[in-house]
């Protein structure tokens with residue numbers, strides 16, 4: 492059986508990753524693919540337990556270094572228990588966030604540094620990377636507006652950080668995409684959800 496494909500959706504808060512992950516999965520299923528939808532932090536029993544530790548509680552619950560380690564530990568479990576078995580079974584795996592979120596948030600915005608995050612990923616997940624990473628791009632004010640309308644004041648520990656933090660995250664994502672054009676596609680996430688899904692499908696057409 493042919494190995495499946497692993498596609499991650501990335502970007503800041505409110506750009507439409509979760510909405511588009513569902514739509515992309517449905518479109519791929521309609522084309523006959525066996526697709527699983529997963530997310531980070533989470534996607535396996537152990538990683539979902541770590542998700543609660545990371546997203547709930549006080550702003551200062553963890554140091555940036557502790558957060559980076561927890562994300563890497565969650566990812567190691569997600570890769571081993573969910574992603575690799577699915578790919579080996581020929582399934583396509585769509586993940587709402589993956590390593591690039593750690594590189595952008597912990598590595599970039601928190602100042603841990605890209606090299607350290609990649610080292611943790613090497614130890615935890617043998618450096619495993621997606622076949623394609625779709626970076627959803629939306630002006631920050633529009634993304635923040637969408638997230639605020641959705642969350643109504645109940646953002647998680649990361650979503651609640653200030654605009655300067657989210658601007659650093661966006662800059663880090665842009666830099667990552669520029670550095671790896673073979674894996675990344677930057678996809679305009681403005682306009683209707685249907686239009687965005689069509690752009691995403693075009694961005695994985697070669698797979």
Ligand SMILES: Nc1ncnc2c1ncn2[C@@H]1O[C@H](COP(=O)(O)OP(=O)(O)OP(=O)(O)O)[C@@H](O)[C@H]1O
Nearest residue numbers: 503504505506507508509510637638641682683684
């Ligand atoms: N194309 C679109 N036009 C208008 N609203 C949209 C569009 N796509 C998604 N939304 C809405 O914007 C909000 C944020 O979308 P979504 O939850 O998919 O973003 P996200 O990138 O997964 O966010 P987060 O990283 O914060 O979880 C939701 O309320 C969703 O219904």
Ligand SMILES: Cc1cn([C@H]2C[C@H](O)[C@@H](COP(=O)(O)O)O2)c(=O)[nH]c1=O
Nearest residue numbers: 531532562588589592593596597649650
């Ligand atoms: C994987 C990953 C995630 N984060 C942050 C980014 C978001 O604010 C939350 C996850 O919330 P979502 O609504 O499910 O998108 O976690 C991070 O900082 N580092 C990571 O590696």
